[in-house]
Amino acid sequence: MKKIILLGVTLLSIAFLAACGEEEESADASGKETIRFGATAGPYSDMVTKAIAPLLEEKGYEVTNKEFTDYVQPNKALANGDLDANLFQHKIYLESFAKENNLDLSEVIIVPTAPMGIYSNTYEDIGSIEEGSTMGVPNDPTNLARALIVLEDEGLVEVDDSVDPLRASLNDITKNKKNIEFVEVEAGQLPRLVDSEDLSMVPGNYALAAGMDLLNALALEDMPDDYRNRVAVKTEDLDAQFVKDIKEVVESEEFEKIINEEFKGFGKPKWMKE
Structure with missing residues (x-):
C-alpha cells in the first residue's frame, strides 16, 4: 500500500512539474x-x-x-x-x-x-484660386518637397522632372500656373497662415494639433509611403x-x-x- 501511495505522489509531482514547465514555456513564447x-x-x-x-x-x-x-x-x-x-x-x-x-x-x-493638405479661408476649391494668390509653405526641405508634389498633383505648378521629387525646392519650379506667391515659414506655424494668407499648405499633424478638420482641405496629399x-x-x-x-x-x-x-x-x- 505504501508503495502505491508513493507511486501516486510521484506521478502527481511529475504532472505538476510538467504543467509548470508548460506554463513557463508559454510565457517565454509570448x-x-x-x-x-x-x-x-x-x-x-x-x-x-x-x-x-x-x-x-x-x-x-x-x-x-x-x-x-x-x-x-x-x-x-x-x-x-x-x-x-x-x-x-x-x-x-x-x-x-x-x-x-x-x-x-x-x-x-x-x-x-495624417496627410498634408491645402487649406484656405479665401477659396472653396482648387479651381477658384486666383492669379497672384499667396500661399504658406514649409521652409524645411522634406516638407517643402512634399508640398510641391501636392501642388503638382493639383496642376498648380510644374517641377523640373530631372530633380528627385523628394528633394525638390521652390527653385525647381519650372511653371507656376497661377503665379502663386509662396511664403516660407516653419511647418508648425502654417495653421496660422490659413487666416493671414490666401492659402496654406499644412502638414497633417500640425493641422490636427490646431484643431483643423482634415476633410476641410481643398486637397489632401496622396503621400508616398x-x-x-x-x-x-x-x-x-x-x-x-x-x-x-x-x-x-x-x-x-x-x-x-x-x-x-x-x-x-x-x-x-x-x-x-x-
Whole structure:
C-alpha cells in the first residue's frame, strides 16, 4: 500500500512539474508581458492608445504609452531600452536619425498617416484660386518637397522632372500656373497662415494639433509611403514575438475599422489598399 501511495505522489509531482514547465514555456513564447510604446503627443499617441493597445491587450499584453513633445527622445529611448517600440516618424527621418546617431533601429509596419493638405479661408476649391494668390509653405526641405508634389498633383505648378521629387525646392519650379506667391515659414506655424494668407499648405499633424478638420482641405496629399509614419523597434527585436504581434494587430480588420471611425482623413499605406 505504501508503495502505491508513493507511486501516486510521484506521478502527481511529475504532472505538476510538467504543467509548470508548460506554463513557463508559454510565457517565454509570448516574448514579453508588457510592451512599452512611445509616441509624439497628438494623433499618433492617440493611435497607440485607441487602436493598437486595445488589440494587443486582447492578446494578453499590458501596454504602456509614453508621450513625447520632440522628435529626438523617442528614438533615443527606444535605442537605450526604455521603450520597446515607437510610433511617430517616416522612413526618411528614421533612417537618417539612426545613421547620424549610430542607432540600430528598424521599421515594423507603416500605419495610416495624417496627410498634408491645402487649406484656405479665401477659396472653396482648387479651381477658384486666383492669379497672384499667396500661399504658406514649409521652409524645411522634406516638407517643402512634399508640398510641391501636392501642388503638382493639383496642376498648380510644374517641377523640373530631372530633380528627385523628394528633394525638390521652390527653385525647381519650372511653371507656376497661377503665379502663386509662396511664403516660407516653419511647418508648425502654417495653421496660422490659413487666416493671414490666401492659402496654406499644412502638414497633417500640425493641422490636427490646431484643431483643423482634415476633410476641410481643398486637397489632401496622396503621400508616398516613405512619408507615412511607421512603428519602429530595435533591429535585434525584429523577430521577437511581441513585434510579430504588433504587426499582426495593425494588419487586422479590427485596426482598420478603428482607423475608419476615429482617424478620418488619414491616408492609408499601400499595403492596406491592396
